[in-house]
Amino acid sequence: MSRRGHVEEHGANNLTTSAILLGPDGSPIGGGPRDRKLPFTPPPTAPPDQLYQPFHPPPSPLPDKFRTLDLTQRLAVLRDRLGLWYEYAPLISALSREGFTPSSIEEATGISGVEQNCLVVASQVRDSLLSEDFPDELLPYFDSYGGPELLYELRFLNARQRFDAARHAIDYRLEPKGVRELARSMKDFPRRRGDDGWEAFTRDSPGDCLAFARFRQSREAIDVEDAVVELERALQVVETDAARARVELEMERAKKKAAGEEVEEDGEADAASRPDVPVVRLMYGEVAEATTVLLLPVVRETDGAEALAFAPRRTKTDVDLGLVEVDKGWTRWAVVPGWGPVAEVASEAVVIELADGRTLPWRSAEEERVLVVANRGRRVVVEDGIYVVDKEGRLVVERGRKLAEQGVGEAAAEVLIVVRPPKEDDDMISDEEWD
Structure with a gap:
């Protein structure tokens, strides 16, 4: 075969084909290679009296009564404070979207950049209270001109905390400085x-959180008199009985120190940072x-006490062959070393899986999942024990x-x-949690 024939044959084997559209009579559609394309589908058409929009624009941040106002009228509303502060605050955001800067808004309305930010953020906080069904009869408390400064201080809290903090601020008639501290x-x-x-105070109580902050300040005070003052302020806001008892105990010790009496070391507070297991x-x-x-049944913390009691119990064990029989079927199991205290009560042992070790009533080195091995055969509470209880359907x-x-x-x-997961280059027992 000639060289030319070989090239032609080789080229024929590597030709790529493209689709050619044919008309009803069999002739190609279009005059040349560039015209041999699939037909173009036009975008959908809108009714004659409407414009076609491929997306929906974001809703306007303006209240209905301001949407018909022109620019001059909007600036006049801000300049003259026409209405309640949370009603005209959205005008500031709208002007910013239209290209206004804080300095240009200040020049046109007399509202400083700091106050602009306060108004916008406070209105967002107020909206979050509305979404949490904040009582309508309490909202007017923030309608005055000082309302933005109060709500502005709640900006770093989540929606639930804002709700609780706002109610506390109303109950105690707090000023902006007090709301900031709260x-x-x-x-x-x-x-x-x-x-x-820490464990004596309740996280969901604004008063307890504030009391604990003052409790800490009393311990950091150099002068005993200053410590007593902070503890008195803590007693004014503390809400739960356990927290009040802890503050009163600290008050008693502070007063003894002020009187020059000898005070015993707080062994209870030190023990609070360590587990008893x-x-x-x-x-x-x-x-x-x-x-x-040991093969132990596992329940999640969200399963509640009913699931804990229903988890299977061991009925028979064949040590030689390693066979274990239980009284019912189960889907989640944990394999743990045969520690002596657990092996002794293996028939009643169960594992509770906690998603966050920080929920334990002592110091935890870091956020991690943990397994709590418990004995269902011992349920009577004694003061020096650690127990699993059901609180509103959750095991704690x-x-x-x-x-x-x-x-x-x-x-x-x-x-x-309590079993913690493996970790690289870490001791088996934490120094912070164990003596």
């Missing part, structure tokens, strides 16, 4: 987990290397001392050990 204490409270006395961190391969292991861990103070005599189960 909001900061509520924001800071979860971060103080593990501090002395073993807290272990599993090591990689520990279960595989264990001489004996509480100290026996706290449950006894609340009059709780029986729990769902007694905690035997």
Whole structure:
């Protein structure tokens, strides 16, 4: 075969084909290669009296009564404060979208940039209160000209916290400085987990959060007189009985120090930062290397006490072959080393899975899932124990001392050990949680 023939044959094998549209008579449509394209589908057409819009524009931030006003009239509303502050505050956002800067708005209306920001943010906070069904009879408290400064201080809280903080501000007739202190204490409270006395205060109580902030300030005070003043301020706002008892105890000690009397060390506060049960961190391969292991049923913290009681119990064990029989079927199981305290009560042992270890009533090194191994055979509460109880359908861990103070005599189960997940280059037992 000639070289030319080889090239022609090779080229023919690598030709690419394209679709050619043919008319009814079989002739190609279009005059050349560029015309051989698929037909173009035009976009949908709108009715003659409407414009076609491929998307819906965002809703206007302006109240209905301001939408028909021109620019001069809107500026006049802001300049003369025509209406309540939360009614004309959206005008500032609308002007910013139209290209106005804070300085140009200030020049046209006399409202400073700082006040503009306060009005816009406060109106957003007020809207969040409306979405949380804040009582209508309480909203007028923020309608005065000082309302924006009060609501502005709640900007860093979530919607539920804003609701609670707003009610507290009304109940105590707080000024902006007081609302700022309240909001900061509520924001800071979860971060103080593990501090002395923290567990006695309730996170969902604005008064307790504020009282704990003042409680901490009393401990940081250099002069005893200053500490007493802060504790007195804490007693003015504390809401729960446990928190009040903790503040009163601190007050008693502070007064003894002021009188020159000897005060015993606060062993209770130190113990609050440590668990009364073993807290272990599993090591990689520990279960595989264990001489004996235990297979325990697992329930989630959201399953409640009913699921905890319903979890299967061991009925028979064949040690030689490692066979275990239980009284009912179950879907979630955990394999843990055969620790002595757990093996002794294996027939009643159960595992509670907690999504966040910070919910435990002592200091936790970090946010992580943990397993709480508990004994359902011991439910009578004693002060030096740690127990699993049901609170509004959720399983939580509480100290026996706290449950006894609340009059709780029986729990769902007694905690035997807390298991933390494996972690690289970490000790099995945390120094912060164990002596």
